[in-house]
Amino acid sequence: MKTNIMKSNFKFLAIVTFLALVLHSCTSDDDGVSDASAPVITNFEFGEGSDHSTEPYAYKGSDLHLEAEINAEGIVSSISIDIHADDVQVGEGEVEWDYENTYTNASYLVINPTFHEHIDIPSNIPAGEYHIVLTVTDELGNSTEVEGHLEILDPIVISDFSMDTTVQRGSDFHVEFMIDAVNGIHNITVDIHAHDLTIGEGEVEWDYEEIFEDGFHEEIEAEFHKHIDVPVTAPAGEYHVLFTVEDEDGNTKEYETHIDVTA
């Protein structure tokens, strides 16, 4: 009787062990099927759109080229891009740029898509360092993120500005500055005007506007150096002086200052 119990116990144990092994292997298999590895992103490049550059910078008002190779065992379900500034000051006339877009084009919803998009960079955003994040999500919900830094540059830069602060009417004043314009300079407008100056006897309101193009047109680097005549009839007082540089792509850069005209 005792041996019988032992025997059936042994049989019972054997069956349980066997079953456990079978179940265990089943469990592993199930995991293997549902657990496709997360998407892999390689060769993420971004930069100036027009040159297909991989240098991480781009100019305001142009477009940004983005490209990445993706391999997603679990098949891509969406690709998103997020571009935001790390730490830039929003200046006057500028707006913060926070770009988000999710792409679900049919040609991306595969195992091995090549992500390739061009994003327009607004011209009224602050220049500086931006953070760019590419996220790929597969059909099982796995997602992979890559990130990088992008330098947004001004297409027109005015530097080394120097101008007389006062000028006697009837003579001229001196102004000079350097212009760097990656798209080429179109022209430079100088606008000089005053607000609410009393016009005395023999005086004529002075409102100066001149467009300079010769020697600047299509240059990517130029020195603006001019002597501007102030009419002898101009009322004395403070004048606004506004320089506007326009490039070949229609971007503009303004530089505003003041000058005192003395009698």
Added chain:
Amino acid sequence: MGFSTKIFFITILILVVASCTTDDNAAKDEQKPTIDINYNEGFPQACSQLVRGETYSFKAMVSDNAELASYSLDIHHNFDHHTHDDQDGECSMDPKKTAINPWIFIENYTIEDGLTTYEINIGLTIPNDIDTGDYHCSFSVIDETGWQSRTSVDIKIIE
């Protein structure tokens, strides 16, 4: 060991082996489909010139080891020379220019079930009012597993 226990063990063994076999069958499809325009009727060939208002048959051969699923045709302007083809030889490009009314054609098509080879054949009339110049024409094909292959050519649309 009783007869029924033996049967029981044998059944379990068969189950284990069977489940292993099933797993093997589910081996992943690791092969991408192929796509080819390098045959006589393949169209457009690299550097082809297409005339506005004319109708053309865009043709490419696609195949897959298991089963084809869908394909797409994408034609967009390349006035800014942003992209290049994957075919031999460089086409001569017009100077860069700004797009005014460029032609953009992007369309996806499904392939009927069970096919491993298929000839893409899309009849398209080039609109009369679009910008002429350099364009990029890209075919892509996707298999049932989700692998994609692409091929693209530089073309020119002329008056």
